[in-house]
Amino acid sequence: MQGDLTHYLINPNDPLERQNEKLLRISEALMRRVEQDTDQSGAAYAQFERAAMLEDQVRQRTRDLEYTLDLLNQSNAALARAKHEAEHARKNLANAIEAVQEGFALFDSADKLVMWNSRFSLPLHDVQPRLAEGLPFADYVEAVSESRFLQLPDIVSPAQWAEQRLKRHKDRHAIFNVRLIWDRWLQVSEHRTPDGGTVVLQTDVTDIMRLERQERGKLLDSQARMLRATLDHLNQGVCIFDRDARLVGWNDKIGEMLSLPIATLRLGVDFDRLIEQLETRFDADVMTAEELRAWAHQDRGRLPLRFEIRAESSITLDVFGQEMPDRGFVISFTDVSVERQAARALEEANELLERRVMERTLELEDALVTAERANASKSRFVAAASHDLLQPLSAAKLYISGIAEGDGDDTTQQHATKALSAMDSVEKIIDALLDISKLDSGAASLDITAVSVNQLLQRLHDEFAPLAALKGLDLRVVPASGSVASDPGFLRRILQNLIANAVRYTETGRVLVGARRQGNTIRFEVWDTGPGIAEDDQERIFREFERLDSKSSVNEGLGLGLAIVERACAQLRHPLGVTSELGRGTRFFFSAQRVNGPNEMPTPRKSPAARQRLRDSGLIVLLVENDEELRRALGLLIERWGGSVLDAGSVEEARALLHDIGILPDALLADYHLGEGQDGLALVRQLRARDPALPARLMSANRSTELRQMCDAAQTVLMTKPINTEDLEDFLYSATMRGTLTPP
Structure with missing residues (x-):
């Protein structure tokens, strides 16, 4: 009996009614056994409890199965409703497609035919029987190409037409016309669906094509009549x-x-x-x-x-x-007979004119060669004369500077100061002549680099402030930031000439100098409250040797300042302009390209303590200069400042001198041109081979960019002649700051 129970319990695959029947039989058997068993051990009662527990589990499982059956029935009902709605929607879609007046077909993303209406391919009667759900698009095109109702051009085969049709099928949108027999036409349009399928529409356009043909024929007849009338006229x-x-x-x-x-x-x-x-x-x-x-x-x-x-x-x-x-x-x-006759006459006239022009050109070329030769000779003369004049002028300035800084009486110092002023004027005139010569001959080489606007304006203020104060003028230089792309020397000369003119011609009031940003450029402006310039004279002021103030002396210039400004601005491509009003003043302005420049550093200034340090340093300076007068003047000035001078006239003499005394100098001043085959840069390199940190300056009247580049390569500063005494003093003072020097 227990084996039978086990058989009933371990078969969960039976239907629910069968399982309930088995459980009832198990319960009855257990009850009978309990009633008949009189064993005192209580095993019958335990069997009864187990049967009751099994009955509870069966009841719980029965409830779960009933709930699952309810859910299944609900799902089946929902599925039936959805299927009914889908069938209804498909029927509505089919009815809507059938109501379309054109032939309609839908291919899925795999190019399989999904649905179509009865008008699709209706004019192609032999294609319609082949339409079936799942028909590949390529097979449909092949059926159309082989249709006897399709009229192809003589030069196009069915296979070629099918190939072209499949190429058009690759486009997202395609519209084209297909010609049928019996002079009928179908317009086919294809459009891609969002899911990659294809909708094909076929429209019968036979009436439209026939009407268009009739209208075209009428138009051609009309055009033929118009063409004939046009041709005759x-x-x-x-x-x-x-x-x-x-x-x-x-x-x-x-x-x-x-x-x-x-x-x-x-x-x-x-x-x-x-x-x-x-x-x-x-x-x-x-x-x-x-x-x-x-x-x-x-x-x-x-x-x-x-x-x-x-x-x-x-x-x-x-x-x-x-x-x-x-x-x-x-x-x-x-x-074109008349035109050709005129052209021949013109050609003959041109030949005659060309002969005359050639003769005149040869004469002008001869004159031009002569003028260029004279201009080159003038430029060489000006350059040579300027260099030869600057040498003794530099020596004279140095002599007079020594007198001015000496212990002579007031009258002597005043005379020396006036002589220095006169020599400064001579130096400016020579510099102006040299600049004009270079700009006119095209020999001026430009070194375009980033120039700090603030440093440039500050130095110009320091340069012109004493002169403006002497005339009682208010010179104002507005600080400005940024850098411009220009040649530092010519840019400084442009502003120097503009400021010098403003100070020279302004009797009362003020001179304003500044720079302002304008987009990618910086515009420099120089204002004054002078007498102004008449409009008729505003072009004349840029000519050489033109001065509107005829009372000005030669010491105040030769009238070359604005000529240099105009030529330099033209070569630097800095647009130059002037505005003026008589009795109220003048404004000169020019613009330069703004660039990123180096960080601006304040200009160092010498203090009395610095001057005293130079006097007490016992600085030993090697001076190499082949011009005896200039070498003597420089030596006297350096000794007046407290330095000891070892002077030599050539490289060999300098080497011999250093060999005899057995020491190296604390600083070196060397001329660039020291005779044939000798230059100061070679001496700088030789001495720096023994003392790499030796302070050195190269002196020359040559202001070319090539020489400056050679000095930069040798890490040596070029000091142009005439020697500026302040620059010389600054150099000697910086030499005293070396750690190897100890003041006595």
Whole structure:
């Protein structure tokens, strides 16, 4: 009995009714056993409890199964409703597609036919039976290409048409017309769906195509009449040929120009026949009759051609031929006899004129060579004379500077100061002549670099402030930031000349100097409250040796300042301008390109303690200068400041001197030109090989960019002649700051 119970319990795959039946039988069997068993151990009661527990589990499982059956029934009901709605929607979609007046078909993303209406491919009766759900698009195209209702051009096979049709199918949108037999037309349009499928619409456009053809025929008739009237009114001879080179149109002018008989100009005459009539009476320049026939009868596209033909009666015709879209061609003849006669007369006149121009040009070239030779000679003379003048001028300035700084009486010092002022004027005049010479001859080499605007304006303020204060003028320089791309020397000279003119011609009031940003440029401006410049004189002021103030002395300049400004601005491409009002003042301005420049550093200033340090340092200076007067003047000035001078006139003399005393100098001042085959830079390199940190300055009247670049490569500063005493003092003071020097 227990084995039977086990068999009933371990078979959960039975239906629910069968399981309930088994449980009832188990319960009855257990109850009977409990009633019959009189064992005192209580095993019968335990069997009863187990049966009760099993009954509870069966009841819980029965409830779970009933809940699951309810959910399943609900899902089946929902699925049935959804299926019914889908069928209803599909039926509505099919009805809507069937109501469309055009042929409609839908292919899925795999190019399989999904649905279509009865009008789709209706004109192609032999294609409709092949339409079935799942039909590939390529098979559908193949069926259409083989349809007997499709009318293809003679040169297109069904396979070629199918290939072209499949290429159009790759486009997202395509619209084209398909011609059928019996003069019928279908317009086919394809559109991609968002999921990658394809919608194909077919519209019968037979009536539209026939109506368009009728209208085109009427238009062609009207155009033919207009074309004929136009051709007859042209001043050119025109003939039109079809693709087989047969005459299909012409005007009356062609017969007059070519003197052709009426029998020759008739409809359908061959092009070669006309050429035979013309080649014996006309000569062509660049085109032969054979080449013209080959052009007319070639199979591929004809390129436009143009040539001229001439008759014995001095008639010249310009011939132009061009192909038309239908592969016919048009040839026009234009009478250019008058133009060619005029051109020949003009050519003869030009030849005569060219001979005269050539003769005059040769004369001018000779004069130009002479002028250039004289100008080059003048430039060389100015450069040589300036260099030769600067040497003794520098020595004289140094001598007078020593007198001015000496212990002489007041009268002597005043005379020395005035002499220095006069020499400064001479130096400025020489510099101006040298600049004008370089700018005129094109020998001025520009070193374009980033120039700090603030440092430049600050130095100019320091330079002109004493002069402005002497005249009682208020010189204001507005601080400005940024850098510009320019040549530092010429940019400084431009502003120097503008400020010097403003101070010179302003009697009362003030002079304002500043720079302002304008986009990618910085605009420099110099204002003054002087007498102003009349509008008629505003061009004259930029000429050489022009000074509006005739009372000015030669010491105040030769009138070259603004001429230098104009030429320098032109070469630097700094646009220059001037505005002025009589009695109220003048404003000069120019612009330079703004760039990123180095960080601006304040200009160091010498203090009394620095001057005293220089006097007490016992600085040993090696001075190498081949100009004896300049070497002596420099030596006296350096000794007055407290330095000890070892002077030499050449590189060999300097080497011998250093060898004799057995020591190296604390600083080196060397001239660049020390005689034939010698220069100061070589001496700087030799001494720095023994003392790499030796302070050195190269002296020269040569202001070229090449020399500055050589000095930069040698890490040596160029000190231009005439020697500026302040720059010289600054250099000597910086030499005392070396750690190897100890003041006594």
